[in-house]
Amino acid sequence: MYRFLSTFAAIAALAALFGGCAVNPITGREQVMMVSDEEAARESSQAYSSLLGQAEQSNALDTNPQTVNRVRAITDRLIDQAVAMRPETRAWAWDVHVINSKEVNAWCMAGGKMAVYAGLLQKVQPSDDELAQVMGHEISHALLSHQAEKLSRAKMQSMGVGLGVLAGAAMGVDVRGVAGLANSLATGGLQLPNSRQNESEADQVGIELAAKAGYNPRAAVSLWEKMLKVGGDRPPEWLSTPPNPETRLQALSQLAERLMPVYQAARR
Numbered sequence: 352m353y354r355f356l357s358t359f360a361a362i363a364a365l366a367a368l369f370g371g372c373a374v375n376p377i378t379g380r381e382q383v384m385m386v387s388d389e390e391a392a393r394e395s396s397q398a399y400s401s402l403l404g405q406a407e408q409s410n411a412l413d414t415n416p417q418t419v420n421r422v423r424a425i426t427d428r429l430i431d432q433a434v435a436m437r438p439e440t441r442a443w444a445w446d447v448h449v450i451n452s453k454e455v456n457a458w459c460m461a462g463g464k465m466a467v468y469a470g471l472l473q474k475v476q477p478s479d480d481e482l483a484q485v486m487g488h489e490i491s492h493a494l495l496s497h498q499a500e501k502l503s504r505a506k507m508q509s510m511g512v513g514l515g516v517l518a519g520a521a522m523g524v525d526v527r528g529v530a531g532l533a534n535s536l537a538t539g540g541l542q543l544p545n546s547r548q549n550e551s552e553a554d555q556v557g558i559e560l561a562a563k564a565g566y567n568p569r570a571a572v573s574l575w576e577k578m579l580k581v582g583g584d585r586p587p588e589w590l591s592t593p594p595n596p597e598t599r600l601q602a603l604s605q606l607a608e609r610l611m612p613v614y615q616a617a618r619r
């Protein structure tokens with residue numbers, strides 16, 4: 352107990368020393384912020400460039416205009432709503448690419464760098480409304496500074512570990528599974544899972560972004576049902592964290608009903 356208390360005191364002291372906490376403008380929740388959004392975005396931007404470079408070399412970028420335009424059209428509408436919710440993100444260098452990987456995955460790094468994997472599009476066959484829910488959820492992690500928060504926690508837990516080693520964590524994803532893209536990111540591929548609280552925040556804000564952008568909130572429920580059926584050996588991040596899928600589906604369907612008026616207003 353004393354040891355726990357003294358560890359806690361040491362962490363609190365470190366947090367105070369290095370800039371500590373910030374209240375998130377969207378959720379109002381106090382977050383440990385020893386790594387800023389800007390730092391996390393810088394790390395992410397480098398990791399993203401490196402990932403794209405390798406993907407290009409190994410022919411792992413899907414450049415089919417039909418696919419790319421569809422994904423961009425959806426993310427553009429979500430980005431408009433993200434900027435409305437948190438205006439300083441207008442300055443982010445938002446970007447999205449489709450990666451040829453069989454994995455069912457999608458992510459958005461700190462600073463707005465996104466990817467959708469072909470495996471998600473092919474195996475899940477999401478409608479536009481459903482794809483908007485996936486990307487809305489991922490964008491929300493960045494919008495809510497979850498990557499910076501995870502990096503901050505990791506930094507506090509091991510003050511000796513340099514930021515460079517944590518580069519991969521800025522992405523909040525493990526990209527090592529992408530065929531041929533492994534090496535440059537392997538060193539930074541430290542995967543930090545999102546907490547249950549972060550997942551539920553991203554669910555809430557994601558469905559709201561999508562509804563305001565004119566995407567049916569009920570698609571969140573049908574999407575996760577499809578996701579659960581597809582399954583696979585490595586569940587995407589949004590299915591890998593408790594609460595269990597049934598609890599989450601129930602929460603999503605309540606959120607969806609609450610946001611139907613927002614969606615209907617956006618459609619008019």
Ligand SMILES: [Zn+2]
Pocket residue numbers: 488492545549550553588589
């Ligand atoms: Zn998530």
